[in-house]
Amino acid sequence: MTPPAPKLGIRRRALLSAAASALAVLGVEQRARAADIPVPVGLQIDLLAKVVVYDRNFATRVRDRVEVLILTRGGDAGSARTARHLEAALERVGRLGPFPVDYITTDFKDSASLSKRCRERSIDVVYLTPQFDAELTQIVGALTGLDLLSVSVNPSHVPEHVVLGFDLVSGKPKLLVHLGQARLQNVAFRSDLLKLARVYP
Amino acid sequence: MRFFGAGLAVASVLSLSISAQAQSDLESLLSEPVISTASKSAERSSQAPGTSSVVTAEEIKRHGLRSLNEVINYAALGMITTDPLHSVEIGARGVLVNGDYGNHVLLLIDGHSVNEPWNGTAYFERGVGVPLEIVDHIEFVLGPGSVLYGTQAMLGVINIVTKRARDYSGVRLIAEGELASAAFSRGDLGGGYRASAGAGYEFHLLGVPASLTLQAEYHRQDGPVFSFGPQVVGDDSVTGLPKTWTPDGPGTGVWGGHATRSYYAEAPAAYARLVAGNVRVSARASSYKRASPYLDALSFSTGDFNEPRNFETDRFASLDVQHDVALSAVTSLNSRLYGDLYDYQWHNRSTAAEDCLAGQTSGCERTLHGASQWGGTEIQARFDWLKTGYLTTLVGADAKLRRVSSDFDIADRVGGSTGEAARSYTRVDYAAAAYLQQAARPFEWLALNAGVRADRDPRFGTHFSPRIAASTYPWREGTVKFMYAEAFKGPEAYQLEYADPGIQVAPRSLKPETERSLEASVEQRFRGQRLLFGVFRAWWDDLILSYALSESEIADAVARGQLLDGTTEAYQNQNASRIDNYGFVAAFDGSLLTRRLQYGLNLTSAYSRYRVRGDVSHPLTVTPQFFGNARVSYDLSGGLPTLALAAQFLDRRPADRAFDGGHTPAPFAPRHLQLRAAISGKMPAFEAVSYRFIVDYSFTDKGPYAIGPTAWVSSSEAVRAELSPVERLRAILGLEYAFEP
Numbered sequence: 001m002t003p004p005a006p007k008l009g010i011r012r013r014a015l016l017s018a019a020a021s022a023l024a025v026l027g028v029e030q031r032a033r034a035a036d037i038p039v040p041v042g043l044q045i046d047l048l049a050k051v052v053v054y055d056r057n058f059a060t061r062v063r064d065r066v067e068v069l070i071l072t073r074g075g076d077a078g079s080a081r082t083a084r085h086l087e088a089a090l091e092r093v094g095r096l097g098p099f100p101v102d103y104i105t106t107d108f109k110d111s112a113s114l115s116k117r118c119r120e121r122s123i124d125v126v127y128l129t130p131q132f133d134a135e136l137t138q139i140v141g142a143l144t145g146l147d148l149l150s151v152s153v154n155p156s157h158v159p160e161h162v163v164l165g166f167d168l169v170s171g172k173p174k175l176l177v178h179l180g181q182a183r184l185q186n187v188a189f190r191s192d193l194l195k196l197a198r199v200y201p
Numbered sequence: 202m203r204f205f206g207a208g209l210a211v212a213s214v215l216s217l218s219i220s221a222q223a224q225s226d227l228e229s230l231l232s233e234p235v236i237s238t239a240s241k242s243a244e245r246s247s248q249a250p251g252t253s254s255v256v257t258a259e260e261i262k263r264h265g266l267r268s269l270n271e272v273i274n275y276a277a278l279g280m281i282t283t284d285p286l287h288s289v290e291i292g293a294r295g296v297l298v299n300g301d302y303g304n305h306v307l308l309l310i311d312g313h314s315v316n317e318p319w320n321g322t323a324y325f326e327r328g329v330g331v332p333l334e335i336v337d338h339i340e341f342v343l344g345p346g347s348v349l350y351g352t353q354a355m356l357g358v359i360n361i362v363t364k365r366a367r368d369y370s371g372v373r374l375i376a377e378g379e380l381a382s383a384a385f386s387r388g389d390l391g392g393g394y395r396a397s398a399g400a401g402y403e404f405h406l407l408g409v410p411a412s413l414t415l416q417a418e419y420h421r422q423d424g425p426v427f428s429f430g431p432q433v434v435g436d437d438s439v440t441g442l443p444k445t446w447t448p449d450g451p452g453t454g455v456w457g458g459h460a461t462r463s464y465y466a467e468a469p470a471a472y473a474r475l476v477a478g479n480v481r482v483s484a485r486a487s488s489y490k491r492a493s494p495y496l497d498a499l500s501f502s503t504g505d506f507n508e509p510r511n512f513e514t515d516r517f518a519s520l521d522v523q524h525d526v527a528l529s530a531v532t533s534l535n536s537r538l539y540g541d542l543y544d545y546q547w548h549n550r551s552t553a554a555e556d557c558l559a560g561q562t563s564g565c566e567r568t569l570h571g572a573s574q575w576g577g578t579e580i581q582a583r584f585d586w587l588k589t590g591y592l593t594t595l596v597g598a599d600a601k602l603r604r605v606s607s608d609f610d611i612a613d614r615v616g617g618s619t620g621e622a623a624r625s626y627t628r629v630d631y632a633a634a635a636y637l638q639q640a641a642r643p644f645e646w647l648a649l650n651a652g653v654r655a656d657r658d659p660r661f662g663t664h665f666s667p668r669i670a671a672s673t674y675p676w677r678e679g680t681v682k683f684m685y686a687e688a689f690k691g692p693e694a695y696q697l698e699y700a701d702p703g704i705q706v707a708p709r710s711l712k713p714e715t716e717r718s719l720e721a722s723v724e725q726r727f728r729g730q731r732l733l734f735g736v737f738r739a740w741w742d743d744l745i746l747s748y749a750l751s752e753s754e755i756a757d758a759v760a761r762g763q764l765l766d767g768t769t770e771a772y773q774n775q776n777a778s779r780i781d782n783y784g785f786v787a788a789f790d791g792s793l794l795t796r797r798l799q800y801g802l803n804l805t806s807a808y809s810r811y812r813v814r815g816d817v818s819h820p821l822t823v824t825p826q827f828f829g830n831a832r833v834s835y836d837l838s839g840g841l842p843t844l845a846l847a848a849q850f851l852d853r854r855p856a857d858r859a860f861d862g863g864h865t866p867a868p869f870a871p872r873h874l875q876l877r878a879a880i881s882g883k884m885p886a887f888e889a890v891s892y893r894f895i896v897d898y899s900f901t902d903k904g905p906y907a908i909g910p911t912a913w914v915s916s917s918e919a920v921r922a923e924l925s926p927v928e929r930l931r932a933i934l935g936l937e938y939a940f941e942p
Contacts (some may be wrong), residue, residue, distance in 0.1 A: 043235065077529045081527060171255045172338075173235065192224070196228075196795070
C-alpha cells in the first residue's frame with residue numbers, strides 16, 4: 001500500500017506544484033517508464049501461455065477460443081507501443097494453453113464501460129498495459145466479480161489487486177499472483193503453480 | 202462399464218502427460234535469465250548475441266560469496282581470477298594479460314562503466330566498492346563487447362545489477378568476523394571483520410512512485426602471516442655491503458622471513474540507487490587500501506620486507522543520472538549524464554641503496570600518484586519499426602571529457618630531498634563514440650543482430666568495432682548461435698606518458714590493442730535445466746608491453762635526454778605482442794525440488810599462445826588452459842539451514858616469469874583445487890536474524906607468481922623461483938539483522 005500524501009501549507013504546495021511541473025517536462029511522471037516492464041512482453045506472453053493451464057477454471061471459462069482484451073491508456077505512447085507488442089506476441093504464440101486466441105485492444109474510459117465490454121464480449125483475459133497507476137482502483141473494481149483472468153505488464157499492479165503479473169528477480173522471471181483477487185474473479189491456480197510464484201494473499 | 206473405466210484411465214494418463222510437458226516448459230522459462238548487457242536491451246539470454254551467464258543474489262547468498270572474484274571463481278562461466286595477494290588479475294577463455302590491472306575487462310555497475318581512464322583499471326575483489334548484499338544479479342558476457350561499449354571490453358563485460366527497493370525493503374545490519382591461516386602453522390593466523398548497513402524504501406517523490414536502495418560497508422583484513430625465502434641475494438651493488446630490506450639493523454644479503462605486518466586490506470564502500478519515475482540516479486564511493494607481503498614483478502619489485510607503509514590505495518566516486526522516455530509507439534530515448542573521480546597512491550620504502558637513485562645511500566621512498574576526473578553524456582534512441590520488437594534499431598552517441606594527472610617521486614629516505622624524479626604529466630582530452638545496432642527477427646526460428654561502433658580518441662585516432670550475430674531455434678528449447686565480433690583497448694594514459702629517466706622511455710604513439718573473435722554455441726533447456734557447449738577462436742594483436750630497447754635505441758634516448766647518461770638497460774611501451782587462442786566452454790546448471798536443490802558446473806578449455814615481436818611463441822602465463830567450477834546447494838527448509846558446497850579447479854600453469862625470469866627449472870604453479878562450504882539460515886525463534894558460516898580451503902599452497910628479489914635472475918647459476926603463497930584456510934561467521942516494515 002502506498003503511504004498517504006502529507007498535508008502541506010499553501011506556499012509549500014505551490015512550490016511543489018512548480019517542481020512537479022518541471023519534472024513533468026522531463027517526463028518524470030506517468031509516461032512510459034521502462035522500469036515498469038522488467039520482463040520483456042514477448043516472454044510474458046510465452047509464460048502466460050503456460051500459466052493458464054494451471055487455472056482449474058480456465059477450460060470451463062473458455063468456450064473454444066480465448067478472448068483477450070488489451071487495455072490501453074488513451075494518448076499514451078508507451079501504452080500504445082506495449083499494446084502492439086502484446087498483439088504481435090499473441091499472434092506469434094497463437095494459443096494460450098490448448099485454445100487459439102483472439103484479441104481486441106481498447107482504451108480505458110471508465111469502470112462501467114470496461115465491465116460492460118468484458119461481459120458483452122465474454123472476455124477471458126484482460127491484459128493491462130503500463131501507466132494505469134491512477135485508474136487501477138477503477139479497473140480492479142470493474143473486473144471484480146467477473147469470470148476472467150486479469151494480467152498486467154507492470155508487476156507493481158499485482159499487490160494492487162491485479163491477479164497475475166511477471167517480475168524480474170535476480171535476473172530471472174518470477175510469477176506474481178494475487179490470491180485474494182483471483183478468488184473474486186473465479187481464478188483457481190493449482191498449488192504447484194503457486195509454489196513457483198510470489199503470492200499476495 | 203469396463204470401457205468407461207478404461208476411458209477414464211486413458212484420459213487421466215493423457216492429462217498427466219500434458220501437465221508434465223506444461224510443467225517442463227514453464228520451469229524452463231522461469232529458469233532462463235533475462236539479461237540487458239549483451240545488446241543494451243532486456244532479452245532472454247538464449248536470444249542475446251554471444252555467450253553469457255548470470256549469477257543471482259540467491260546463489261551469492263547460498264554459497265556465502267563475499268566479493269566479485271569469489272563469484273567469478275565459484276560460479277561464472279569462462280572467467281577466472283588469480284590472486285597475487287594485492288589485487289586480483291582477471292582472465293577469460295584461456296587469456297589473461299598479466300599485469301594489466303583488469304583493463305581488458307569492462308566492469309559496469311548498473312550500466313555505469315567503472316574502468317578509470319588513467320590505466321583503464323577496474324578491480325574485481327573488494328575493490329569493486331559495491332556491497333554484495335545489494336546486488337540483484339551479475340551478468341557475465343564473454344568475449345568482445347566493444348560494439349556497444351568501446352574500449353576495455355575485450356575479454357568480456359561484467360555488469361553488476363543492484364536490487365530495487367521492493368527486493369531489499371527495510372533496514373539490514375550485517376556483522377562478520379573471519380579467521381585465516383596461511384599454512385596451518387603456529388603464529389600464522391590472520392583475521393578480519395566487516396560491518397555493513399543497508400536499506401530499501403519505496404515512497405512517492407512529488408507524486409511520482411520512487412524507490413531508494415542503499416548500502417555502506419567497512420571491511421578490514423589483517424594477515425594471515427606468510428613466510429618467505431630465504432632468498433640469497435648478496436651484496437648491495439652500491440654500498441658493497443650485504444643488501445638490506447629493513448631499516449632496523451645491518452643487512453644480511455638474504456631476503457625473507459615472516460610477513461607479520463605487511464599483508465592487510467581496508468575497504469570502505471557505499472552505493473545508492475534512486476529511481477523516481479523515468480529518472481534513475483546511482484552514486485558510488487569507495488576506497489581500497491592494501492599491502493602486499495612480498496616483492497613481485499608488478500607492484501612491489503623493490504621495497505623493504507614486512508614494511509606496512511608499502512601499500513596502494515585506490516579511491517573512486519561516481520554519479521550517474523539516466524532518463525528514459527517513450528517519444529512515440531516507435532521511438533524511445535535514453536539519456537545519461539555521468540561523472541567520476543579517481544585517485545591512486547602507491548608508496549614504497551626501500552633501505553637498499555641499489556634500489557634508489559644515485560646518492561640515496563640510506564634508501565628512498567617512492568611515491569606514485571595518479572588521478573583522473575571524467576564526465577560525459579550518452580544518448581541512445583531505439584526505434585521499434587514494426588512496433589512488435591521484431592525489427593529494432595539502436596543508435597547511440599557517447600562523449601566525455603577526461604583529465605588525467607600523475608607524478609612519481611623518489612625521495613631520499615633520511616633527508617627527504619627529491620632526486621631526479623620521473624616525469625610528471627597532466628593530460629586533458631576527450632573521447633567520443635557513435636554506435637549503431639540493428640536487430641531483426643525475420644522468422645520465428647531466426648534472430649539477427651549486427652552493429653558497429655566508431656570510437657574517436659586523441660590517444661589513437663578512430664577505431665571501428667563491428668559485430669554480427671545470428672541465433673537460431675531449430676528444435677524445442679534449443680538455441681544455436683554464431684557470432685563474429687571485434688574489440689579493442691585504446692592505449693592508456695599511463696602507457697603513453699609514463700617515463701623514468703633511469704629506465705623507461707615514453708612512446709611517441711601507440712596503436713590500440715585489437716581482438717577478433719569467432720564463436721559458436723549450442724544451448725539446450727529442459728525442465729529448468731540448461732546445457733551449453735560453445736567453441737571460440739580469437740586473434741589478439743598489437744598488445745602493449747614494456748619492450749626492452751636495444752643498445753642503439755638506448756643511446757638515441759640518452760642523446761635526446763630521455764634517459765640518464767650511463768643507462769645500460771631501458772624499456773618502452775610498444776605494440777609488440779600477440780595472442781592466438783581457441784577452445785571451448787561448457788556449462789550445465791539447473792534445479793530440482795522447486796528450486797530447493799540447485800547445482801551448476803562450468804568448464805573451460807583453451808589453447809593460447811603468446812608471441813613477442815622477434816621471439817618464439819609460448820603458452821600464456823598465469824592463466825590455466827583448463828579450469829572450471831562446480832557448485833551444489835540444498836535448502837532443507839522448515840526452519841532448517843541451507844547447505845552449500847562449491848569448488849574451483851585450475852590446471853597446472855606457467856608462472857608469470859616462466860619464460861623470461863631466467864629460472865631453472867621454469868616455474869609452474871601446480872594444479873589447484875579450492876573448496877567452499879557454507880551453511881546459512883534464519884536463527885530459530887528469532888527470524889529477523891540470519892546467520893552464515895563459511896569455510897574456504899585450498900588444497901594447494903603455491904600460486905603462479907614468482908616473488909622476491911629473485912623473481913628475475915640473470916645469473917648463470919641455476920636459480921629456482923619462489924612462487925607466491927596461497928592462503929590455505931579461511932573461516933567466516935556472519936550475522937544479519939533485517940527489519941522489514
